[in-house]
Amino acid sequence: MLDVRDICKNFGGLRVSRDISMHLERGERRVVLGPNGAGKTTLFNLLAGTLKPTSGEILLDGARITNLNVEQRARLGLSRSYQKNNLFEGLTVRENLALAAATGEGKTSSFFSRAHESRSVRETVEEVAEMVGLADRLDTGVAHASYGNRRQLEVGLALATKPKLLLMDEPTSGVGPGMIDAFHRLIASLPREITIVIVEHDLDLGFDVADRISVLNYGEVVFEGTPDETKGSDVVREIYLGDWQGDA
Amino acid sequence: MFHQTPLKTFTVAAVIAALALYAILGGYFPREIVIEIALLAILAVSLDFVAGYGGMVSLCHGAIYGIGAYAFAGMTAIGGYDTVTATLVALAAAAAFGLFVGAVAANITGIFFIMATLAFGQMAYVVVFESRALGGDDGLSGIARYDLSAIGIDMNDSLQFALFCLAVVVIAYAAAAYVLRSTFGRTLSGIHSNEDRMRALGLTAWRHKAVAFSFSSMLAGAAGILAAQHTQFVSPELLVWTVSGEVLIVVILGGLGTLAGPIAGAALLVLLKHKIGAYTEHWHLVIGLFLVAAVMAGGRGVYGQIEYWLRQRAGRRADA
Numbered sequence: 001m002l003d004v005r006d007i008c009k010n011f012g013g014l015r016v017s018r019d020i021s022m023h024l025e026r027g028e029r030r031v032v033l034g035p036n037g038a039g040k041t042t043l044f045n046l047l048a049g050t051l052k053p054t055s056g057e058i059l060l061d062g063a064r065i066t067n068l069n070v071e072q073r074a075r076l077g078l079s080r081s082y083q084k085n086n087l088f089e090g091l092t093v094r095e096n097l098a099l100a101a102a103t104g105e106g107k108t109s110s111f112f113s114r115a116h117e118s119r120s121v122r123e124t125v126e127e128v129a130e131m132v133g134l135a136d137r138l139d140t141g142v143a144h145a146s147y148g149n150r151r152q153l154e155v156g157l158a159l160a161t162k163p164k165l166l167l168m169d170e171p172t173s174g175v176g177p178g179m180i181d182a183f184h185r186l187i188a189s190l191p192r193e194i195t196i197v198i199v200e201h202d203l204d205l206g207f208d209v210a211d212r213i214s215v216l217n218y219g220e221v222v223f224e225g226t227p228d229e230t231k232g233s234d235v236v237r238e239i240y241l242g243d244w245q246g247d248a
Numbered sequence: 249m250f251h252q253t254p255l256k257t258f259t260v261a262a263v264i265a266a267l268a269l270y271a272i273l274g275g276y277f278p279r280e281i282v283i284e285i286a287l288l289a290i291l292a293v294s295l296d297f298v299a300g301y302g303g304m305v306s307l308c309h310g311a312i313y314g315i316g317a318y319a320f321a322g323m324t325a326i327g328g329y330d331t332v333t334a335t336l337v338a339l340a341a342a343a344a345f346g347l348f349v350g351a352v353a354a355n356i357t358g359i360f361f362i363m364a365t366l367a368f369g370q371m372a373y374v375v376v377f378e379s380r381a382l383g384g385d386d387g388l389s390g391i392a393r394y395d396l397s398a399i400g401i402d403m404n405d406s407l408q409f410a411l412f413c414l415a416v417v418v419i420a421y422a423a424a425a426y427v428l429r430s431t432f433g434r435t436l437s438g439i440h441s442n443e444d445r446m447r448a449l450g451l452t453a454w455r456h457k458a459v460a461f462s463f464s465s466m467l468a469g470a471a472g473i474l475a476a477q478h479t480q481f482v483s484p485e486l487l488v489w490t491v492s493g494e495v496l497i498v499v500i501l502g503g504l505g506t507l508a509g510p511i512a513g514a515a516l517l518v519l520l521k522h523k524i525g526a527y528t529e530h531w532h533l534v535i536g537l538f539l540v541a542a543v544m545a546g547g548r549g550v551y552g553q554i555e556y557w558l559r560q561r562a563g564r565r566a567d568a
């Protein structure tokens with residue numbers, strides 16, 4: 001469903017992404033690992049259209065999307081959550097999710113209707129709030145919400161457009177173990193036909209949810225394989241200095 | 249995000265009622281003041297729609313006001329068209345200009361957006377100023393007023409004309425409030441809050457902003473149509489950028505992003521101008537000090553500050 005072919009991204013002389021290729025099947029859960037500065041967020045920016053690759057092609061369902069902009073890709077069913085919270089400040093949790101749900105339905109331009117209060121949007125809002133654990137926080141102002149709640153909303157916004165391809169950049173960064181577990185269950189509960197790419201620092205979570213794992217280092221895919229293969233890989237062991245040796 | 253709160257309804261109703269009373273009880277001069285306030289209030293509502301709810305601070309609303317006035321004037325005085333056709337053409341002209349400015353400037357942010365609108369406004373000014381067909385710097389006269397005798401309104405009567413202008417303020421406010429609560433308006437609030445995220449959700453933000461700017465321009469054009477009928481004369485002065493500056497001052501004085509505040513702000517500014525102007529020529533200085541005080545006190549404007557206090561109090565009561 002997603003085909004990345006030899007994409008490179010240079011910032012001036014700095015080669016941040018180098019000949020990245022990956023192929024994702026529909027419904028696959030792919031975890032991207034890699035140390036700080038490896039180029040994981042840059043890869044997401046390239047996939048989502050925030051950045052244009054210096055060279056290479058990206059195909060979604062067989063169609064070239066390399067030259068499409070952010071909103072065009074989003075309308076094809078690509079959605080992302082950000083490493084740094086990127087919310088609608090000043091609005092409530094409900095209003096945040098309603099914006100995402102209505103925009104996801106393509107309802108943005110009517111002067112004479114109120115899509116954000118429509119039944120389908122309300123249902124999506126409640127459903128997503130339930131999924132990310134914000135059902136009892138719907139009327140909280142985002143500015144007053146706890147960090148954990150803001151993190152949940154970050155993922156909620158990405159889900160509320162009902163995407164086909166979901167990119168999540170360190171969704172559990174900075175949250176406690178309880179919320180990491182809840183996030184685990186959330187991923188497991190998502191419809192199987194959604195294709196998901198997750199950048200994750202938490203190796204246990206990564207191994208647990210992944211069908212396949214890609215490891216980035218210095219902008220290059222240095223390894224790709226199943227979680228078990230990853231655990232046994234020397235390259236990966238070297239990069240992570242034996243972080244999970246205890247588990248293996 | 250816009251909510252038509254009781255405080256907004258009360259404020260608009262109170263200001264309009266007070267002005268109507270002032271026009272009814274006063275003579276010719278108070279009515280002129282009321283008309284001046286009404287025109288400025290419509291402009292301020294239209295500017296607050298884009299600036300306060302879309303984050304697009306414009307310095308060309310004066311020019312758009314002038315375009316509305318000139319289009320109406322040209323259609324009636326030169327073209328000989330009826331006032332209904334002239335009105336539709338003038339609204340369309342203002343909306344089209346706004347759509348163009350909005351589309352070109354939509355991807356420009358911050359101070360550069362303001363400068364771009366200023367540049368477009370100045371261009372419109374120069375075109376009108378240089379245009380022989382539109383009378384150049386002499387302007388155009390002989391503009392017709394609406395003939396509303398069929399419904400018993402005499403637009404040549406200064407009181408009835410003033411009341412008509414106040415009615416248009418209410419219509420402009422209601423239209424802006426309605427759109428802000430619509431799907432379109434909610435989406436606009438989303439852009440104001442976080443444009444990048446709206447794009448990531450699939451919205452073509454620049455197009456949305458252009459349409460918002462166009463709608464706002466149509467309201468500004470409506471004020472221009474009234475201005476042309478008021479003096480039955482138009483000159484390039486209408487398009488001067490200081491008009492835009494004054495509208496922006498009104499919006500900030502009343503409360504940016506409150507919609508009701510700018511109407512109160514228009515009344516405040518014009519009354520201050522005339523009351524203080526009676527004593528000293530330096531009324532600008534007084535208004536300037538007023539504005540500085542308003543900005544220093546939190547930048548919420550007079551109405552915005554009241555709304556803020558009441559919300560704080562309600563919040564404390566809810567907490568207790």
Ligand SMILES: Nc1ncnc2c1ncn2[C@@H]1O[C@H](COP(=O)(O)OP(=O)(O)OP(=O)(O)O)[C@@H](O)[C@H]1O
Nearest residue numbers: 011014016034035036037038039040041042043083
């Ligand atoms: N716009 C930019 N201009 C120049 N360099 C950039 C830009 N964006 C990212 N970089 C550089 O590219 C490299 C990769 O950054 P990126 O944010 O993709 O890493 P990451 O793998 O997401 O790291 P982290 O785990 O810290 O989130 C870093 O060295 C970063 O400084």
Ligand SMILES: [Mg+2]
Nearest residue numbers: 040041042083
């Ligand atoms: Mg990153």
